[in-house]
Amino acid sequence: MNQIAQLAANGLMAGALLALSALGFNIIFAVLRISNFSIAAIITVGGYVGFIVNTMLGLPILVSVVVAFLAAGFVGVVSDHIALKPLRRYGPISVAIASLGVNMILENIVRFGFGNDMRSLDVPAQRDWLIAGLRIGPQQFYNFIVATVVMILLFGLLRFTRIGKAMRAVADNPSLADIKGINPTHVAQLAVFLGAGLAGMTGILLSLDTAVDPTMGMRMILSVFAGAVLGGLGSIPGAVAGGLLIGLAEEMSLLFMPVAYRSAIGFLVIVIALLFFPRGIFGDRTS
């Protein structure tokens, strides 16, 4: 029983970061109706920005997280403007393929700048807390809290502000939103900025817990995409639920299958979701 509770705790902690990235993926999808896989590299960018700000410049973690969000959002907007926007008229498949190319370019720019070596942020290693027989990593717990707060803030932004309403309007019907005076281009840029920013924030939070290396985003992307599909592409609450469920499923799978096959869970979920509920748990665009 204790093992199941421990796996569930581990799954929730890991799932919170997956949810954050899946949220970024789905915000972009909801507004632009494109799958932007370059968020894998943007996760990496966030990790390296955190490394620069925290380790190289010696600034506090909180500042690093904010800068990572802003820098990743900026990189997302610029790369979208240069490489993806011109291809949108050729359809979502073209954009998705191009985003894989953008992903490779961004990852290798990072590699050219920093090499392939692993780097750590300037945070002391802390022993786990032991709570009711469960081991909880302090950094993972902080990450969970930060991810949760950010997700709540994002809900508030989308639900209660004019910007959020504009985004939801464009997501629902871009032509009608345009007629009502909402500039869909600006809303699209904002969606990309927020989506990429959340991916970058995932990168720095993950780096705080593990390490920074150029492949860190690519190692996450399958689980992130699985979370987005499971929750419903374009769905904001769906991304959160999907990310958390994937995190839980990957950990709980260890009860009945070897750990070597943990990555198969992501593929399995995508196949099952597309076969039996292709609109995801929450359906698409329910935000």
Add this chain to the structure above:
Amino acid sequence: MPIWSSLNRRMLIKGMAAVPALAVASRHARAAINGPIRLGALVPLTGAGGVWGPKMALVQKMVVDQVNAAGGIGGQHVEYYYEDDQTNPDAGVLATRKLIDVDHVVAIMGVWSSAVAAPTLPICWQNKVTMLAIASSDSLSALPHQGYFIRTNVDVLLQGQEIGKFAISQGAKNIFVLLAQTPFDIPMMKGLTGTVLAKGIKVGSLVYDSRKTSFRSEVDQALRASPDLILLGGYPQDNIVLLKDLYRAGYSGKIVGTGTGVTSQLIDGAGKDVVEGLYVVRPSPAVTSTAYHKLQKIVGMDTPDTSLCQCYDQANLALLSIALAGESSGTAIRDNIRKIGGPEGEPVDNAVDGLRLLAQGKKINYEGASGPCEFLPDGNVARAFFRTLRVSGGKLVNV
């Protein structure tokens, strides 16, 4: 000093001084080698092996540049082509096909990952191209490679046995092995268990997926076995996460890693507290050899790792084999590499000196930076050195 700036004037002057001797005395090679000599390398510039690949390629290019500065082989220029295998078998196969079909290389050197070597080795032997590999999975030398496989690294079975001896020396009673899913899992376990089980030591293991970003549950599973020694059998990217998770979990037993999995970058990146006391059992370069000292100067590093040493040796060995054969082909390398690897002949530690001696009709014995470079019929090294190190105060020190 940056690796790429270290081909200094002194070396070039030495190389130039050797030009007349090489030009005069290698007439037989000139007669037989038509056109440039094309050497290839399949190195991991990206992916899990990306920590090593770029430097590996640079070292080999420096060796080739030295030989070209000394007049080439038989008056022929040596061309060096390298491709990124991305530490990925699919990319490795495509890159191998490019090196063989487009660049027409006669040797593919620097193959680092066993997962990449496994599908690319058959392409090499079918095209009579010699593979000079670092990849250490035992299964590679067991393939029907017809001699077109030479490994400068120590095979994993031997490494497993050496780690087993280390565990016995440390008085371990219960070992747990955390292995990344790679072709070297089975020989590592075979070597380890073959050594320790007879001593009554208990061994548990799990194979994990190294593409994940967190290994807390894997660590939990390992700790449930209450081991007094944990062997990390993965790559640095996952080992750094595993080490942090073991530290957080309060594990107080011994931890040992392989030479591939524990690098100076990992030690710098993981944090002092996390890696303090970590042991590494690894094949050791021939640190007292003159080739090793030459390599230190070339790369501008105090302790070039075994991958760099092996790449240096591979380039020298391939070039000397071609010169001895007077023919630029994979078959020539295959048939002559054991003749220049000793143990008989005048000792040499670099291709330029070796070419001069060969040109004088002398027999040579190449003594490398990675080891004696004597090869068995199956392509494995006949002799190897091991070293055990321990992290103390953030630095690796000899045990």
